[in-house]
Amino acid sequence: MSIQLFGRWNLEVTKAIHNLENRFQVQGADSGNGTFPPTVGLNLTPAGTAWLLTAEYREATAQPWKSSDMMIDPGPLDRVDIQATIGAEDPLPSRDFEDIQWAARYLDGTLLEIPHRPYAVRTQDLFQMPDGIFETALGTYYMAVRVVNRWGLPFTSDHVLNISAASRAALAVGGIHVIDAWSHAELTSLGQSQRGTGMVLGPLVPGSARTVYFKIDVSAAAPRKHEVEFVLQNVTGMADPLHPARRVRKQIFVSRTAVDPQTGEIVAEVQEGTLRFKLREIAIDRKNGRKGRKRCPPPRRRPGEKDVRDRLRHTLQALLDGRPIDPCVIQELLACYCTQGPGGGHPLDPMRPTDGRFCYDPFFAFPTRFSYTITPRVPFEGQYGPIPFQDPWWKVLLLVIAVLLLLAGALSEAADVAYHDEDLVIGSLGRSQQNDVDAALCVLDTDRALGFGQVLDVQSNEDNQNFENALDGQITLASTIMPIAEVMALLADPNTPDAQLQVFKSGATTGLTHGLMSGFTSMPFTREDDGTQFNLPQLRISPDPAFGENVSRPGDSGSIWVHRATGRPVALHHSGTDDPDRATASFLEDVFKQLKVTL
Template sequence: MSVQLYGRWDLRVVEAVHTWENRYRVEGAASGSGTYPGDVGSQVTADGAAWALVAEHRENAAAAWKPSEMMIDPGLDRVDVRAVIGAEDPLPTRDFRDIRWDARFLDGALFEVPYRPYAVRVDDLFQMPDGIFEAALGVYLMGVRVINRWGLPFTDTHVLDISPGSRSDLAMRGVRILDTWSQAELASLGQRQLGTGMVLGPLAPGAGKTVYFKVDVRNAAPRKHEVELVCRNLAGMADAGHPARRVRTQIFVSRTSVDPATGEIVSRVQEGTLRMRLREFALDQVNGRKGRHRCPPERRTAAGKGGGPSAEQRDLLRRALQALLDGRPVDPCLIQEILDCACASTPCGCGGGGDGRPHDHDGGRDCDEPFYAFPTKFSYTVTPAAPFPGQHGPIPFDDPWWKVLLLIIAILLLIAGAIAEAADVAYQDEDLVIGTLGRVQRDDVDAALCVLDTDRSLAFLTTLDAQSNEDSQNAVTALDGDIALATPVMTRAELDAIMLLPVTDPQRKVHKSGARTGLTHAIMTGFAPLGHDLATWTIDQLALETDPDFNELVSQPGDSGSIWVHTATLRPVALHHSGDGPGTLGRASLLDDVQRLMGITISG
């Protein structure tokens, strides 16, 4: 037996109660590997990405060394940066004191935050440009990427939190940390809250995950704000104040408003102010209209002023039940969530369609999905906060993030204002609501269940073939036609068998109908637990590459959610979620895994 450790540890033998001869070995370490006596005072510092501590015993000098039993325990006081490791030979009692080490983790912090926390809009979960928190938009999710740099796994009792001192400092600067979450909100992000912290485990050494905090910056000063993150073990800590538990980082806040006297948009950060006037911009009007839909209604209690379920709740239930009667696939958990919410005596989130996403509700107004828009003519001035001597000041050289940020924020807000002003009345149309979002699974498959309105969807198990207005004209059945899919979905075992065939074999060929690229073809090349960095990938994903027979792009941004179909049999294979910049590589979750993790069956 052995104990697997990660990173840099100091091992010192503090107890040796053995009848037979004992020793220990360090294996696989970048430094410190070797064999050492099992006597009190023996000490070694070992370091490596992953290495093993092995204890051994023998009955006499002529006997062979045999492995001893081993255990590792953070100790009775639940100390995370220090552990007790014990080894046990067969005699005299099983107390793991034949060799006992005092093990200290020396690798700095228990966790790493590889890049600064970033702002995510609560209504659509889109990241703000460069992750900047714009005060004009108010409440955000603060995404924090965490990598375990401790030598042992984080468990379900380890949480990431913002330290009380940092919370107080941020509050004085107008940044409020909001700790009130609904279970639906937490579920939509794939995280769990304990106290005011977010659970980190299970998270193996070297692995990473993203956790989210809710932040209100509407009163924040436009500047960089320091955030101190702390890792706590809620099962108990004797080392609560240890600096290895804390990591300091920053968030960037801007503040944008409109000058009523000049009509300019004014963006401020710590380093200076940008004033901008937009004169012309180009707008994708087709997708702008398609992306507009009714904002989710306000959350309310079922036993409200009028008593009983609200009109919105009754309408959601009616639509879900009608879809079920029409023979369309409906997640039964969605109906259960609507019923639970309508019958509850406390506020809940089903008014937003049961999607569990945090919403800023807008009183029945319309909301816009992302679409393409960019300025063609504008003018701006940049004024530094502090004057400088000479011709060349700090603006071209220092901290360039804020100058790009100001332009991006100003353009986005101006365009958003123009769209809302021009189209607020024109698109108040119930037909634009495309459906109701149900259960969401971000990690491993990045999938969601929804009920689609009839006039917004094709027949189930049908995809569009190549269309005459698209770049790709390599139709599977007929140009401007539909493709009827066969079931069941392909299993991992079937795909493993296909992967044994030569890469040129027709059985390797698949195709998809993507929103951005249209119908494109690809070759299945293998499996790997890889995907975009907004989710955690612990199970294999399907890897795809350009099919040389067609020389088409595998995917482009906007193709996520399209289905890869086995061309030879027309059976569904995988759910697309990622690709590379040139569009020559793609990643997709096996529908076999989607069915299992979402608790559904895809059938004809």
């Protein structure tokens, strides 16, 4: 047998007590491969993504080499710089694993990676919030954290990811509370298990990733970026609990949305400024809305406003006069009036939409005609300023508002389509087609359309930093798209160099990432998440080993894949998978034909 190791290790032969001829091999490493004698004091430093240490023996010179049994003992206490004992044993009665024995030490000093900022998942339906933003109006979320094992050994069921005590205290000061109470059904639905207040990571081999979830309440959170410190712990004991490699800091983004009762506008606040939104028209998923509707239970009779106020005034006056009253009477008066007040919420569940007669399960709705204004905290120069699609992604805030419009009863009063401020209207939704290309056409009314020949290059606050032109810059695209026939010719030729297959895209979640055009989907292709069917070939994009980046993440949909060598747009990104890591996109040539677009 062999021992598989990951990363860079120091191996020193400390014992060689054997009766047969022995040797050992290092295979599959980036450096340090070879066959070596078991000389006490021999010191090696192999390194690689994953490699094998194999001990062998033979009974006579002319006999073939055979594999010895092997074991690894990482020590009594878990530590980042693993100090393990590895032993090999020939098939003899005494199994002391000292025929060859190594003192093995892990040298890379890494433990885990969290490649993306944690993102918000709704607890009711496991729906990811737009771009993972935590919106205070919905209160409690699952916080999804993607963890990659960068250690020298697999994580076991004893390894848990937790939020550090100091970070929990800092989050509480910012209005965010970590909820450690989980039901068995919740944990099962997310495919995870809990030990103490941490979430189990193992079994997880180095290089592999797992998403774990924490539960947090952001209803009282300040609208800004909040830093979360995650710590990887071994619940059976650690030799170095304060080692910095055990800790990773990431930011989460929080927005706060409410209705301005004076203007009827929806107001969304983030750290960089305030967006005020007026709704004019909305597209509704009528099919699923009707399917999920039920007659509302009859409301309780609501007393008149004057009657309630008079009874409340008399009760409070009696209390001030020192007369004995039941304090619960005050609560009952307020509850009776306030829970039956105006608003569109479900009488039993305020997070479910209702039109008064019917109560609905949540369904999709998207604003199609609206206007908005933005007030940045730091003013910009010029007449228009930059397109406000940068951090915190004003376009994503509009999606957050779309999610809230029919899910949060508190916002239903803002669904008045009586606003007609033509100076602020940015456009309207035109033709759309879900099957085959999954795209929509937006007609813009402002000068912002003039800037659409460019995409953002790598921004300094993003995880991936492999820029094309300049950090915090822009990339100008070619004015013509790459035709399907040319892509097919490149993929059909086995001698096409990677440089001609390289593409990049600037996505809302991952920023600028790179990939390789790798093939096409089989026809027909049905997307698993929503059943969208594609009868036209879809382009597959795989990771580019030259950059070592994830191809895409949820929230990148709608970004354009661009041919790196020529700058020509190729395809419209619409979906991706984690296993294997790849993206799927509709050819722009097909999108233009289906939506009748010409350039």
